[in-house]
Amino acid sequence: MNWLGSLQQLGRAVMLPTMVLPAAAILLSLGSLPWATWGFPMVSDMANAAGHGIFYFLPYLFAVGVALGMSNQAGQAGLAALAGMAIYDQVTLRFGNGLIQPATLIGIILGIISGLAYNRFKSIKLPEVLQFFGGTRFVLLLIGLFSAVFAGLMLIIAPLIQRGLEFIVGLESSLGGFGLLIYGILYRLLAAFGLHHLLNNIFWFQLGTYKTPSGNVVQGDLPRFFAGDPTAGYFMSGLFPIMMFAIPAIALAIIQEAREDLKPKVQKTFLTAALVCFFTGVSEQIEFAFLFAAPYLFLVHAVMSGLAMWLTFELDIHHGFSYSAGFIDYVLNFHLSHNAWLLIPVGVAYGLVYYVLFRWAIRRFRIPTPGREEGSVLEDWAGNIPYSAPLILEALGGKENIVQVEACITRLRLTVHNDRLIDTGAMKALGSAGLINLGGGNLQVVFGTYSELIREEIAKLMERDLPQILFNAPVHGKMLPIHEVPDKIFATKLVGDGVAFVPERGELVSPVYGTVMHLYPTMHALGISTREGLEVLLHIGIDTSQLKGNFTAMVEAGDTVEPGQLLIKFDLQALREQAPSLVTPMVITNPDRVKSWSVAPFKTVKKGQASVMSVVLHDRNVGGVET
Numbered sequence: 001m002n003w004l005g006s007l008q009q010l011g012r013a014v015m016l017p018t019m020v021l022p023a024a025a026i027l028l029s030l031g032s033l034p035w036a037t038w039g040f041p042m043v044s045d046m047a048n049a050a051g052h053g054i055f056y057f058l059p060y061l062f063a064v065g066v067a068l069g070m071s072n073q074a075g076q077a078g079l080a081a082l083a084g085m086a087i088y089d090q091v092t093l094r095f096g097n098g099l100i101q102p103a104t105l106i107g108i109i110l111g112i113i114s115g116l117a118y119n120r121f122k123s124i125k126l127p128e129v130l131q132f133f134g135g136t137r138f139v140l141l142l143i144g145l146f147s148a149v150f151a152g153l154m155l156i157i158a159p160l161i162q163r164g165l166e167f168i169v170g171l172e173s174s175l176g177g178f179g180l181l182i183y184g185i186l187y188r189l190l191a192a193f194g195l196h197h198l199l200n201n202i203f204w205f206q207l208g209t210y211k212t213p214s215g216n217v218v219q220g221d222l223p224r225f226f227a228g229d230p231t232a233g234y235f236m237s238g239l240f241p242i243m244m245f246a247i248p249a250i251a252l253a254i255i256q257e258a259r260e261d262l263k264p265k266v267q268k269t270f271l272t273a274a275l276v277c278f279f280t281g282v283s284e285q286i287e288f289a290f291l292f293a294a295p296y297l298f299l300v301h302a303v304m305s306g307l308a309m310w311l312t313f314e315l316d317i318h319h320g321f322s323y324s325a326g327f328i329d330y331v332l333n334f335h336l337s338h339n340a341w342l343l344i345p346v347g348v349a350y351g352l353v354y355y356v357l358f359r360w361a362i363r364r365f366r367i368p369t370p371g372r373e374e375g376s377v378l379e380d381w382a383g384n385i386p387y388s389a390p391l392i393l394e395a396l397g398g399k400e401n402i403v404q405v406e407a408c409i410t411r412l413r414l415t416v417h418n419d420r421l422i423d424t425g426a427m428k429a430l431g432s433a434g435l436i437n438l439g440g441g442n443l444q445v446v447f448g449t450y451s452e453l454i455r456e457e458i459a460k461l462m463e464r465d466l467p468q469i470l471f472n473a474p475v476h477g478k479m480l481p482i483h484e485v486p487d488k489i490f491a492t493k494l495v496g497d498g499v500a501f502v503p504e505r506g507e508l509v510s511p512v513y514g515t516v517m518h519l520y521p522t523m524h525a526l527g528i529s530t531r532e533g534l535e536v537l538l539h540i541g542i543d544t545s546q547l548k549g550n551f552t553a554m555v556e557a558g559d560t561v562e563p564g565q566l567l568i569k570f571d572l573q574a575l576r577e578q579a580p581s582l583v584t585p586m587v588i589t590n591p592d593r594v595k596s597w598s599v600a601p602f603k604t605v606k607k608g609q610a611s612v613m614s615v616v617l618h619d620r621n622v623g624g625v626e627t
Contacts, residue, residue, distance in 0.1 A: 010066075010069075010070070010112070010198065013065065013066040013067075013068070013069025013070050013111065013112075013115070014062070014065075014066055014069070014108060014197050014198065014201050015069075015197040015408055016065035016066070016068065016069050017058070017061040017062045017064070017065030017066070017107075018323075020054060020061060021054070021222075021322035021323060022322045022323045022329075023051075023054065024050075024051045024052075024054035024055060024226065024322055025051070025226070025321070025322035025323070025329065025332050025333055026051075026332060027047045027048070027050045027051035027054075028047070028048060028051035028052070028226060028333075028336075029332045029333065029335065030043075030044075030047040031043075031044045031045075031046075031047035031048035031051060032044075032335045032336075051226070052226075052227070055218060055223045055226060055227065056216060058104055058107070058205070058223065059085060059103055059104050059106055059107035060082060060085050060086075060107060061107070062104045062107030062108050062111060062205075063081040063082060063084065063085040063106075063107035063108070063110045063111045063114070064078040064081050064082050064085075064111065065078075065111065066081070066107070066108050066111025066112055066114075066115065067080065067081035067110075067111040067112075067114040067115045067118070068115075069111075069115070069406075070111065070112055070114075070115025070116060070118075070119070071114075071115040071118040071119055072404060072406075074115075074118050074122070074136075076118060076122070076136040076139055076140065077114050077115050077117075077118035077139065078114075079140065080114040080117070080118065080139050080140045080142075080143040080144075081107075081110050081111045081114035081115075081143065083140065083143065083144055083147070084110045084113075084114060084143045084144065084146065084147035084150075085106070085107060085110055085147070087144060087147040087148055087151060088106060088110065088147050088150065088151040088154070091148060091151035091152065091155075092151055092154060092155065092158075095155055096155055096158075103206075103219055104201070104205040104206065104219065104220065105161075105205075105206055106154070108201070109150075110143070110147065110150070113143065113146065114139070114143050117139050117142055117143060117146075118136070118139045121138050121139055121142065122135060122136050122139060123135060124138050126138070162209075165206060165207060165209075165219075166209075168207060169207050169208055172207070176313065177309075177310035177311075177313040177314055178310065180234060180235070180238065180306070180309035180310050180312075180313050181306040181307060181309060181310040182306065183199075183203060183235060183306070183309060184238055184239075184302075184305045184306030184307070184308060184309035184310070185302045185303060185305065185306035186199055187199060187200065187239075187305065188298075188301060188302035188305040188306070189299075189302050191284075191287070192287075192291055192298065192436070193436060193438065193444070194408065194411060194413065194436070194444050203220070203221055203235045204220050204221050204222040204235060204236070205219065205220035205222060205223065206219060206220055207219070207220060207221065208220060208221060208224055208229075208231075208232065209224075210224040210227055210228075210229035210231075210232065212227050212228070221233065221234065221235040221236060221320070222236065222320060222321075222322075225318070225320035225333075225336060226320065226322075226333075226336065228336070230318070230338065231318075232318065232320065233317075233318035233319050233320045233337065233338070234309075234312075234313055234318065235309075236319060236320040236321055236325065237309075237312040237313075237317045237318060237319045237320070237340075237343070238305075238308040238309030238310070238311065238312040238313070239281070239305075239308075239309075239321075239324075239325035240312075240319060240321075240325040240330060240343045240347065241308050241312070241343060241346045241347035241350045241351075242283075242304075242305050242308055242325070242350070243277055243278070243281040243283060243324060243325040243326055244277075244278050244281075244325065244326060244327055244330065244343075244347050245278075245347035245348060245350050245351035245354075246304070246305075246308075246347070246350045246351055246353075246354040247274075247277050247283045247286050247287065247354075248274035248275075248277050248278050248286075248351070249350075249351040249352070249354040249355040249358070250286050250287075250289075250290070250301075250354055250355075250358050251270040251271070251273055251274035251277070251286045252270075252274065252355055253354070253355050253358035253359040253362060254266065254270055254286075254289055254290075254358070254362070254369045254370060254371065255267050255270050255271070255371070256359060257359060257362040257363060257369065257371070257372065258369075258370070258371025258372060259371055259372065262371040263371060265371070266370055266371035269370070270286065270289075270370070273285045273286050273448070274286070276448075277326070278326060278327055279326050279327050279328055280323065280324060280326040280328060281321070281323065281324025281325045281326035281329070282324065282326075282410055282448075284410040284411065284433065284446050284448065285410065285433050285446065285448040287301070288433035288434035288446045289369055289370050289433060290358075290362075290367060290369055291434060292434055293367050293368050293369060294361065294365065294367045297358070297361055297367070300357075304350075304353075304354070308346070308350060311346060312342075312343070312346065315339060315342050315346070316338070316339055317337075317338065317339045317340060317342055317343060318337055318338040318339065318340070319333065319334075319337040319338075319340040319343060320333055320336065320337070321333060330343070388430055388431070388454075388598060388600075389454060389457035389458055389460075389461060389598075390461060390468060390470075390598045390611075390614040390616075391426070391430055391598055391599075391600050391611045391612075391614055392427070392430050392454060392458065393458050393461050393462070394423075394426075394470055394610060394611035394614065395422065395423040395426035395427050395430060395610070395611060396414065396416065396421075396422060396427075396445075396458075397416060397417075397418060397421030397422055397423075398421070399461065399462045400417075401416045401417050401418055401421050402414065402415075402416055402417075402458075402462060403415040403416060403417060403441065405455055405458055405459065405462075406455065407451040407452045407454070407455035408451065410446055410447070410448055410451055411444045411445060411446045411447065411451050412443075412444065412445040412447060412451050412454060412455055412458075413442075413443075413444055414442070414443045414444070414445065415441050415442055415443075416441045416443060417441060418441070419437055419441055419443060422435070422443065423609075423610055423611075425606075425609075426600070426609065426610060426611065427445060429600060429601050429603055430600060430601065431447060431601075432445050432446060432447055433446040433447070433448065434446045467532065467616065467617040468614060468615070468616050468617075469512065469530060469532055469534060469614070469615050469617070470512075470610070470611045470613075470614050471511040471512055471536075471586070471611070471612055471613040471614065471615075472509070472510075472511045472512070472563040472564060472608050472609060472610055472611070472612065473501070473511065473605040473606060473607060473608060473609040473612045474501065474508055474509055474510070474511045474538055474567075474584070474586055474607075475501045475503040475504075475505065475507065475508055475509070475584060475605075475607055476503065476504050476505045476507070476605070476606055476607040477501050477502045477503040477504040477505070477584075477604065477605065478501065478502045478504075478602070478603065478604050478605070479499055479500070479501050479600070479602045479603065479604075479605050479612055480499065480500045480501065480502065480583065480602055481499065481500070481599075481602060482497065482498055482499055482500055482585065482587065484500065484583075485500045485542070485583050485585055486542060486580070486581045486583060487542045487543075487581075487583075490539075490542075490585045490587065493587075493591075495537065495585070495587055495589060496535075496537060496587035496588050496589035496590070496591055497587060497588055497591040497594070497597070498536075498585065498586050498587035498588050498613065499585075499586055499599060499602075499612070499613055500583050500584060500585045500586065501583070501584045501586065501605070502582055502583055502584070503540070503572065503582055503584055504572075505572065505607065506569055506570045506571060506572035507566060507568075507569055507570075507607060508538060508540060508566075508567045508568040508569075508570065508584070509563075509564050509565060509566055509567060509607055509608050510528065510561040510562060510563055510564065510565045510567055511528075511536065511538070511563060511586060511612075511613075512528060512530050512534075512536060512561075512563060513530060513531055513560075513561070513562050513563065514528040514529050514530040514531060514534075514536070514560070514561060515528065515529050515558065515559070515560050515561070516528055516555050516556065516557050516558060516559045516560075516561060516567075517529045517535065517557065518557050519553055519555070519556060519557050520545070522544070522545055522546070522547065522548055522551060523551035523552065523553040523568055524539070524540050524541065524544040524545055524547065524550075524551050524570075525537065525538060525539040525540060525545075526538055526553075526555075526567060526568070527589070528561065532617060533590075533593060534588055534590065534593060534594075534615070534617075535588065535589045535590045536586065536587070536588055536589070537585070537586070537587050537588075537589050538567070538584070538585075538586055539584060539585050539587075540568065540570055540575075540584050541575050541579040541580075541581060541582050541583065541584060542579060542580050542581040542582075542583055543579060543580050543581075544575065544579050547574070547575070547578055547579060550570055550571040550574045550575060550578075551568055551569070551570045551571075552568065552569045552570070553567070553568050554566045554567055554568060554569065555567050555568075563608065563610075564607075564608035586613075588615070593617055593618060594615045594616070594617060594618070595615075595616045595617060595618045596615070596616045597613070597614075597615055598613065598614040598615070599612070599613050599614075600612045600613065
């Protein structure tokens with residue numbers, strides 16, 4: 001695994017524990033309400049205790065979460081990290097004279113070591129008399145012993161680390177707003193690669209120390225903010241104008257610059273994305289709409305993000321979030337903030353600047369943002385995820401190509417055997433906002449907030465050996481649903497079920513592996529029997545059976561064929577003039593064999609393009625060949 005791939009895995013792992021922080025924010029917000037006035041003072045105390053309890057045990061959560069992320073969700077690795085953290089806590093508590101407390105950095109270190117130990121020793125075999133401690137049990141034993149030694153070493157090393165962190169805090173403070181400018185730019189640039197969680201973990205959970213009135217010591221901008229540190233919040237405040245106003249303004253600019261015929265679809269997709277970003281701070285779907293098309297514009301966006309951090313510093317704004325800089329966190333945590341009301345006028349000004357800038361740039365430089373070109377619109381297919389997942393898996397090169405598949409909030413994070421097998425065009429057609437290749441088989445595919453659902457469906461497909469048949473595009477042209485075929489027999493599925501195409505070139509190729517069952521005398525249609533027993537009819541045009549001389553067959557009955565193999569050449573221009581329609585159905589004439597169907601978005605396809613349709617059979621074909 002290359003270093004970027006390793007950082008991708010670590011970035012995903014350190015993000016996992018932060019998912020519990022919104023619960024802490026809600027509890028602390030509830031605790032701030034005047035329960036005593038309402039006659040329920042105990043509710044306030046309980047809510048505050050529960051909220052602060054999450055922050056107190058945050059190192060434990062990081063230890064378990066990172067271990068799970070580094071070991072592909074192995075429970076034994078998480079348990080080992082938890083045990084290691086408990087051992088570390090007790091040793092330092094007793095011998096550290098109260099100067100050393102559990103920190104998220106320690107949790108991350110123990111989580112990484114536990115995950116790596118699990119990956120390395122989960123299958124270890126010991127001599128027979130000791131095999132009870134072999135396998136995954138060895139990991140628990142190893143981490144338990146290691147944690148005791150590690151805690152002893154940290155009694156000596158921890159003060160040195162603390163001095164190092166204090167030096168960084170002092171350096172950052174001396175830079176003032178310029179330091180926040182650099183942080184803001186790096187944050188936005190690293191977000192494109194999904195590595196911003198590593199940077200944020202240092203500033204949000206490591207730098208800066210605050211001792212609460214109860215005597216607990218908390219570290220990092222985020223925990224200090226929720227603990228009531230009046231100096232905390234600088235590394236979060238500047239993100240609110242960007243997430244709540246600037247990035248939604250980009251979405252509005254994209255909508256306004258879309259072609260009129262595509263604007264309804266673009267509006268539906270990007271208004272939703274703008275609202276998601278405004279309320280929750282999830283911005284990738286919008287940012288990836290122009291990241292690859294205009295990377296220079298993304299650099300401007302990164303600099304503007306850094307300037308927002310500097311501006312909020314100069315205005316002495318302190319605000320924070322548990323999840324992201326969206327409206328929900330803005331309201332929930334407003335009671336802990338200082339000068340946070342200024343974020344609204346700053347955000348509105350930023351939104352106007354972004355809207356004007358992006359509309360001008362899109363139009364001036366003809367940036368192909370969604371809606372500016374055919375096939376660039378992200379389809380609203382979320383309800384179809386279980387049916388689209390087989391096509392997504394095939395576009396990733398099939399389950400044999402997948403080494404590991406995980407997901408964060410907005411993207412699939414994958415390791416594959418061969419990244420050349422990835423069909424980027426198909427991924428875009430299936431709703432991906434972008435694909436990042438980190439090298440070494442490590443990829444990120446942005447699907448927005450549905451990424452985790454897609455990962456779950458892909459995981460199910462990989463665990464089950466389904467009798468699945470994948471169909472390639474038989475022509476170069478546009479794909480249509482079967483009910484749009486201008487022929488009642490096909491449209492009402494009397495012949496069978498499937499899809500149709502409007503060809504733009506005069507070639508018909510095989511969509512599947514199989515055998516030619518029959519070739520019609522005029523050669524306008526043929527039937528293929530797949531190795532699994534499906535019968536597929538390909539019919540070039542409507543009412544073309546009498547148009548002799550326009551078709552030339554390249555195969556005959558009894559020939560075996562494979563996807564992409566040329567079957568028939570036809571005179572496209574003659575058919576345009578003589579046939580009622582060029583629509584070419586591809587139907588399964590024995591659909592009773594099919595258990596479920598998956599169909600790609602109805603867009604332009606290339607001849608032989610992989611997986612425009614996928615079906616799962618009711619029964620398994622013995623001896624069949626999976627494609």
